[in-house]
Amino acid sequence: MKRILFTLLIISIGLQTTAQTNKKELDKEAIKKMCGCFEVTFNFAETFNYSNDSLYKPSKNKVSKGLEWAQLVTDKEDQIEIQHLLQVGSPEQPMIVKHWRQNWLYENTNLYSYNADNVWTYENKSADEVAGQWTQKVYQVDDSPRYEGSATWVHVDGKSYWENIANAPLPRREYTTRSDYNLTVRGNRQEITPYGWVHDQDNSKVVRTANQEDRVIAKEKGYNTYKRVDDSKCAAAAQWWVDNQEKWALVRTKWDEVYNKNKDLHLEQKVDNKVLYKHLFGEGYEDQKSIDQLIESFVKE
Numbered sequence: 001m002k003r004i005l006f007t008l009l010i011i012s013i014g015l016q017t018t019a020q021t022n023k024k025e026l027d028k029e030a031i032k033k034m035c036g037c038f039e040v041t042f043n044f045a046e047t048f049n050y051s052n053d054s055l056y057k058p059s060k061n062k063v064s065k066g067l068e069w070a071q072l073v074t075d076k077e078d079q080i081e082i083q084h085l086l087q088v089g090s091p092e093q094p095m096i097v098k099h100w101r102q103n104w105l106y107e108n109t110n111l112y113s114y115n116a117d118n119v120w121t122y123e124n125k126s127a128d129e130v131a132g133q134w135t136q137k138v139y140q141v142d143d144s145p146r147y148e149g150s151a152t153w154v155h156v157d158g159k160s161y162w163e164n165i166a167n168a169p170l171p172r173r174e175y176t177t178r179s180d181y182n183l184t185v186r187g188n189r190q191e192i193t194p195y196g197w198v199h200d201q202d203n204s205k206v207v208r209t210a211n212q213e214d215r216v217i218a219k220e221k222g223y224n225t226y227k228r229v230d231d232s233k234c235a236a237a238a239q240w241w242v243d244n245q246e247k248w249a250l251v252r253t254k255w256d257e258v259y260n261k262n263k264d265l266h267l268e269q270k271v272d273n274k275v276l277y278k279h280l281f282g283e284g285y286e287d288q289k290s291i292d293q294l295i296e297s298f299v300k301e
Contacts, residue, residue, distance in 0.1 A: 024106065027134060027153040030160040031080045031104050032072065033192050037234035038226035040068045044173070048219040056180075058218060062173055068099065068226065069237035073245075078106040083248070085237040096240040098248070098281075100146070101139040108135040110262055111148045114167040116183045116208040120145050120265040136164065136188075142277035143251050144267060144298070145259075147186060161191035181205045181217050196228040250288050251280065254295045266300040 042065070046058040067087040074081035084099040107130050112120040135150040149164035168184045169175070187202035201222030207215040231238070258265065269275065276298050285291050 023132070023155075026155050026160070027106075028080060030153055030155070030162075030192050031082075031134070032075070033160075034102075034190070034197050034226070035070045035072045035082055037229050037231045037237075038068050038070065038196055039065070039229050040227075041065050041225050043221075043223045043225075045221050046218050047221050049217075050219075051180075051217040053180075056217070059174065059178065059220070067094075067229075067234055067237070069234035069241070070226075071238070071241050073101075074103075080104040083241065085234075085241060087234055087237040091233075094236045096237050098141050098244075100141065101143060103137040103139070105135045105137065107131060107133060108150065110259075111135060111137075111150065112145050112259070112265060114145075114147055114169055114183065116167075118169070118267045118269055120267075122262055122264050124262070125150065134162065136162070136190075138168075139255075140277065142275075142280050143248070143255050144276060145265065149188065159191065161189055163187075163189045181207050183208045183214070185216075196226040198226065199224040247286055247291075250291050251295070253288070254292050258295065258299060268298045268300060271297045 042063065044059075044062040046061075049056060049058055069085045069087060071083045071085065072080070073083050081101070081103045083101045086097040086099045087094045088097065089095040107127065109125045109127060109130055111123045111125065113123055115121045130150050133150045133152050135148060137148045138146045140146050147166040147168035149166035151162055151164040153160065153162045165185065165187050168186045170178065170181070170184055174184075183206040185204040185206055187204075189198075189200040191198050191200065199222070201220075201224075203220040203222060204216045205218040205220060207217060209215075267276075271279070271294075276295070279285065279294055280291075285294055
C-alpha cells in the first residue's frame with residue numbers, strides 16, 4: 001500500500017511539474033508576441049476629476065499614431081527583454097526614436113517601486129509571493145527606471161493577458177505641462193489580440209506628500225493598440241538597432257550595476273542643465289567609461 005501511495009505521489013508531482021512547464025511556455029509565447037512591427041495608436045483621456053481646486057483644468061485628450069518596432073533583445077529561460085523603437089516621418093526618410101524598454105523576469109524577487117520625486121524604493125519579495133509570476137520592468141528611453149510590477153499571466157477562454165498596478169512617474173506628455181501631481185498609479189493590462197496586442201490602462205493622478213495620505217486628483221484612461229503589420233515596414237527601425245545596439249548594451253550594463261545594489265534609488269532630474277536622455281542621445285557617449293561616469297553623475301548616494 002505504501003509503495004502504491006508513493007508511486008501516486010511521484011506521478012502527481014511529475015504532472016504538476018509538467019503543467020507548470022507548459023504554463024511557463026505559454027507565458028513566454030505570449031510575451032514574445034509583443035515583438036515585431038506594429039501600427040500603434042496611443043489614446044489617453046482624463047475621465048474623472050476629484051480636485052478641490054475650482055480652477056482645475058483636466059488634461060486634453062491625447063491621440064497619436066506611428067510605427068513601432070519591438071526588438072527582441074534577450075530570450076532566456078527566465079528572461080525576455082524587448083526594446084521599442086518609434087519610426088515616424090515619411091516612409092522615404094523616417095526618423096527613429098529610441099522608445100521604452102520592457103524586461104520580463106520569471107519569479108523575480110527584486111523590484112523598485114516609484115515613490116514620487118525621482119525616488120524608487122527597493123522591495124524584496126519572498127519566493128512564495130512571486131511563484132509562477134512574471135515581473136515586467138519598464139524603463140525610460142535612457143534605460144533609467146520607470147515602473148515595475150509582478151503578476152501572473154492568465155490564459156483562459158482564448159485570451160492571454162497580464163494585469164498589475166504599479167507606481168510610476170508622470171508620463172512625458174504630462175510632466176512637461178503639469179505640476180499639480182507627482183505620482184501616477186498605473187493599472188496595466190497587456191492582452192494579446194488576434195490583430196496584435198493592446199495596452200489597456202486605468203491610471204490615477206496622485207499627490208504624494210511625506211507623512212500624509214495620498215490624494216487622487218483625477219483618473220485617466222489609456223488604450224494603446226498595437227496592430228501587427230509586415231516587418232518590412234519597420235526596416236529602418238530594425239536597421240537602426242543593428243547600428244546602435246552596442247552602445248545601448250553598454251548603457252544597460254551600467255544600469256544593471258546600479259540596480260543590482262538592491263537599495264533605494266534617488267536620481268537627479270538634470271545634470272549640467274540637461275536630462276539624461278539628452279546627454280545619451282547626443283555625441284560623446286560611446287564607450288563604457290564615459291557612459292558609466294554620466295550615469296553615476298545622475299545617481300544620488
